[in-house]
Amino acid sequence: MARTIKKNAFYAQSGGVTSVINASACGVLETARKHKSKIGKVYAGLNGIIGALTENLIDTSKMTAKEIAALRYTPAGAFGSCRYKLTTLDVNRAEYERIIEVFKAHDIGYFFYNGGGDSQDTAYKVSLLSQEMGYPLTCVGVPKTIDNDLPFTDCCPGFGSVAKYVAVSLKEAELDVASMAKSSTKVFIMEVMGRHAGWIAAAAGLAAGRAKKTPYVILFPEIAFDQAKFLKRVDECVKQLGYCIICVSEGVHDENGKFLADTGLKDAFGHSQLGGVAPVIASMVKENLGYNITGLSPITYSVRPDILRPKLMWIKLMRSAKQP
Amino acid sequence: MARTIKKNAFYAQSGGVTSVINASACGVLETARKHKSKIGKVYAGLNGIIGALTENLIDTSKMTAKEIAALRYTPAGAFGSCRYKLTTLDVNRAEYERIIEVFKAHDIGYFFYNGGGDSQDTAYKVSLLSQEMGYPLTCVGVPKTIDNDLPFTDCCPGFGSVAKYVAVSLKEAELDVASMAKSSTKVFIMEVMGRHAGWIAAAAGLAAGRAKKTPYVILFPEIAFDQAKFLKRVDECVKQLGYCIICVSEGVHDENGKFLADTGLKDAFGHSQLGGVAPVIASMVKENLGYNITGLSPITYSVRPDILRPKLMWIKLMRSAKQP
Numbered sequence: 001m002a003r004t005i006k007k008n009a010f011y012a013q014s015g016g017v018t019s020v021i022n023a024s025a026c027g028v029l030e031t032a033r034k035h036k037s038k039i040g041k042v043y044a045g046l047n048g049i050i051g052a053l054t055e056n057l058i059d060t061s062k063m064t065a066k067e068i069a070a071l072r073y074t075p076a077g078a079f080g081s082c083r084y085k086l087t088t089l090d091v092n093r094a095e096y097e098r099i100i101e102v103f104k105a106h107d108i109g110y111f112f113y114n115g116g117g118d119s120q121d122t123a124y125k126v127s128l129l130s131q132e133m134g135y136p137l138t139c140v141g142v143p144k145t146i147d148n149d150l151p152f153t154d155c156c157p158g159f160g161s162v163a164k165y166v167a168v169s170l171k172e173a174e175l176d177v178a179s180m181a182k183s184s185t186k187v188f189i190m191e192v193m194g195r196h197a198g199w200i201a202a203a204a205g206l207a208a209g210r211a212k213k214t215p216y217v218i219l220f221p222e223i224a225f226d227q228a229k230f231l232k233r234v235d236e237c238v239k240q241l242g243y244c245i246i247c248v249s250e251g252v253h254d255e256n257g258k259f260l261a262d263t264g265l266k267d268a269f270g271h272s273q274l275g276g277v278a279p280v281i282a283s284m285v286k287e288n289l290g291y292n293i294t295g296l297s298p299i300t301y302s303v304r305p306d307i308l309r310p311k312l313m314w315i316k317l318m319r320s321a322k323q324p
Numbered sequence: 325m326a327r328t329i330k331k332n333a334f335y336a337q338s339g340g341v342t343s344v345i346n347a348s349a350c351g352v353l354e355t356a357r358k359h360k361s362k363i364g365k366v367y368a369g370l371n372g373i374i375g376a377l378t379e380n381l382i383d384t385s386k387m388t389a390k391e392i393a394a395l396r397y398t399p400a401g402a403f404g405s406c407r408y409k410l411t412t413l414d415v416n417r418a419e420y421e422r423i424i425e426v427f428k429a430h431d432i433g434y435f436f437y438n439g440g441g442d443s444q445d446t447a448y449k450v451s452l453l454s455q456e457m458g459y460p461l462t463c464v465g466v467p468k469t470i471d472n473d474l475p476f477t478d479c480c481p482g483f484g485s486v487a488k489y490v491a492v493s494l495k496e497a498e499l500d501v502a503s504m505a506k507s508s509t510k511v512f513i514m515e516v517m518g519r520h521a522g523w524i525a526a527a528a529g530l531a532a533g534r535a536k537k538t539p540y541v542i543l544f545p546e547i548a549f550d551q552a553k554f555l556k557r558v559d560e561c562v563k564q565l566g567y568c569i570i571c572v573s574e575g576v577h578d579e580n581g582k583f584l585a586d587t588g589l590k591d592a593f594g595h596s597q598l599g600g601v602a603p604v605i606a607s608m609v610k611e612n613l614g615y616n617i618t619g620l621s622p623i624t625y626s627v628r629p630d631i632l633r634p635k636l637m638w639i640k641l642m643r644s645a646k647q648p
Contacts, residue, residue: 017500047506075496077503084507172399176341179401182371183408 006038007109010052011060012045014084014115014122015144017077018158021114024142025078026071028112029060033068039110048082049113049122052099057106086122089129096129104135114142117150149197159199166192166247167206174207174215174245181243187234187285188245191278195251198222204247215241219281221251225260231288238289248277330362331433334376335384336369338408338439338446339468341401342482345438348466349402350395352436353384357392363434371404373437373446376423381430410446413453420453428459438466441474473521483523490516490571491530498531498539498569505567511558511609512569515602519575522546528571539565543605545575549584555612562613572601 011028013021025044032039044058045051051058058079060068071078086095103111113123120141127139143150148159170190177188194200198220208216215237219225237244253259261277335352337345349368356363368382369375375382382403384392395402410419427435437447444465451463467474472483494514501512518524522544532540539561543549561568577583585601 017503050507076499080503080506082507083504175400179341179404180407182404183374183406 005109006036006040008040008107009042009110009112010045010057010103010106010108011042011079011112011142012048012051012114013077013079013081013144014048014113014119015081016083016146017081018144018146019075019161020157021081021144022071022074022076022078024114024144024157026068028114028142029063029068029071030065033065040107043106043108044079047080048077048084048115049086049099050082050084051080052102053095055102055105057102085118086125089125093129096126097133099126100130100133100135100137103130103137109137111137111139112142113139114144116143116145116147119144120150146200147194147197148199149194162193162200163203163206166190166200166203170204170207170216170245170247174243177243177245186238186243187282188243189278189281189285190245190247191250192247194221194249196221197251198249201247201249204245207245213241215243215245217244217246219246219248219252221249221253224255225252227284227288231285234285235289246281248281250277252277329433330360330364332364332431333366333434333436334369334381334427334430334432335366335403335436335466336372336375336438337401337403337405337468338372338437338443339405340407340470341405342468342470343399343485344481345405345468346395346398346400346402348438348468348481350392352438352466353387353392353395357389364431367430367432368403372401372406372408372439373410373423374406374408375404376426377419379426379429381426409442410449413449417453420450421457423450424454424457424459424461427454427461433461435461435463436466437463438468440467440469440471443468444474470524471518471521472523473518486517486524487527487530490514490524490527494528494531494540494569494571498567501567501569510562510567511606512567513602513605513609514569514571515574516571518545518573520545521575522573525571525573528569531569537565539567539569541568541570543570543572543576545573545577548579549576551608551612555609558609559613570605572605574601576601 009028009032011025013025029042032042041059041061044060046054046056046058050056086092089096102108111123111126113119113126115122120143123139123141127137130137130139143153143156144158145156146158146162148156150156173188173190177185190204192200192204198218201218201220204216204218208214208218217230217233217237219230234244234246250261251259252261259277260280333352333356335349337349353366356366365383365385368384370378370380370382374380410416413420426432435447435450437443437450439446444467447463447465451461454461454463467477467480468482469480470482470486472480474480497512497514501509514528516524516528522542525542525544528540528542532538532542541554541557541561543554558568558570574585575583576585583601584604
């Protein structure tokens with residue numbers, strides 16, 4: 001059987017680099033070294049799949065075990081990542097063929113593609129075409145997203161660190177807001193990623209804790225936005241607890257599926273470009289509940305490392321100054 | 325002499341809470357305890373100066389030494405802070421008199437006001453009026469700003485942590501951008517606080533390091549913005565080094581003093597409200613250098629904990645997709 005013959009492997013990073021993408025690389029490289037009877041050299045693509053297309057392969061067999069272990073704590077994308085989408089086989093078959101030819105030239109029998117949904121799809125297409133071209137490749141998708149929305153993964157590498165980050169950030173923000181709410185910011189809004197998956201927004205629940213009444217309001221992309229209900233809840237929070245902490249997913253939409261933050265533009269992948277949903281929510285709160293925006297600009301891009309150690313986009317709202 | 329009679333003290337926190345404002349509180353309380361022959365109880369104002377106006381005083385003599393020491397690591401404002409500006413003596417003399425009367429009632433002879441420029445000014449006014457009213461107070465401004473723009477302080481408590489934060493954030497952002505620049509973000513923009521003082525922006529220099537050629541461009545409020553020069557430098561960075569990291573102070577203005585980010589609105593203190601200068605810079609780079617804005621929304625409020633672990637407002641720009 002062809003599969004038992006020793007072959008080289010190719011590993012590539014794709015898309016936004018997570019905090020742990022290099023830890024996944026480490027896992028692939030260390031594991032490959034444990035199976036030397038089946039896997040020869042592991043090549044990493046310089047700048048992801050572009051490295052395969054341009055035949056820029058990094059020979060990781062030259063890395064020491066210590067260097068590979070250090071990948072666990074290496075920031076960014078150690079081999080370079082890319083935003084480069086292979087289209088369908090029909091549209092750009094030549095590009096897929098090019099990849100397979102490069103693999104053939106370097107005796108590569110295993111393709112590890114470290115990325116999100118699109119990358120998993122690419123790995124699948126390469127696998128199909130490789131069979132068709134009589135050079136069957138074992139294609140393995142190595143999951144990577146912060147959104148935690150990949151099928152068949154429970155906690156996707158990349159999500160855990162983001163969840164922790166969101167929860168810690170919100171808790172810090174809450175403490176700051178709580179200590180100022182008497183005369184300043186009463187509503188804090190943090191927008192988080194997650195166009196269709198609310199896992200990241202849900203992480204705000206870790207900050208909210210187990211108290212029956214918490215000042216937290218979380219807006220999920222999975223739940224159609226109900227303005228009246230939302231405003232009622234925010235107002236109750238401020239009146240009962242003194243302030244309100246809102247975590248809003250970028251993908252929040254109305255019952256017709258229209259994103260609250262839709263700008264009408266499309267990105268390179270054909271996805272709708274979303275403007276900030278936080279300012280939309282901020283204006284809504286201001287206009288309907290009579291909160292004034294003050295202190296900093298209504299939509300501040302400024303870093304406020306003092307007030308928000310986590311330093312997220314934030315918007316401060318405040319009632320008209322009340323004399324004590 | 326009145327000053328040698330043992331008097332109580334009043335301590336209040338004011339304005340945005342820095343990472344170290346409670347460490348300053350700790351310093352005041354611990355030092356006061358060392359001078360028991362001169363200082364009796366130290367009262368802290370609940371929510372800053374509002375606590376004096378409403379006679380909400382926290383008796384810190386009930387705190388244990390351990391609790392006071394723990395202030396060093398306590399987040400937010402331990403006693404509550406406020407954004408509440410006392411106006412001039414002419415306009416609101418009654419409010420100043422009220423403070424002095426509350427101080428009299430609690431036998432307070434020392435007033436420690438922990439805040440920025442406005443708070444130092446308030447402390448001075450209280451001191452003047454107290455003399456006039458025949459109840460002389462020793463008023464001590466305890467410096468606190470992130471901007472590092474208080475006179476007579478070299479490094480103001482609050483600045484150091486921000487400087488470190490900005491430098492670390494930018495370095496992390498740079499590493500991420502560098503690993504993606506081949507096919508994605510080529511220009512990264514971070515906007516930082518500092519309306520008139522460029523200390524925070526200058527902290528970006530810590531990330532830039534000592535290399536002769538760095539991809540960093542820092543825009544200061546002290547230097548009139550020169551669009552042609554700026555664009556030339558950004559273009560050179562991208563062409564020579566592959567990407568450019570811009571740190572822009574919110575207070576950047578043209579040679580006539582007009583803020584690039586001026587929205588025409590005023591905040592509660594009468595200061596100009598600034599919109600984001602980062603999007604202004606982003607549009608400028610896009611329109612003049614032909615970079616496309618892609619991936620995320622042009623002005624993204626989204627948290628991108630994967631790409632930017634520090635999670636600052638960021639804007640990604642990219643050239644039109646180039647096929648490899």
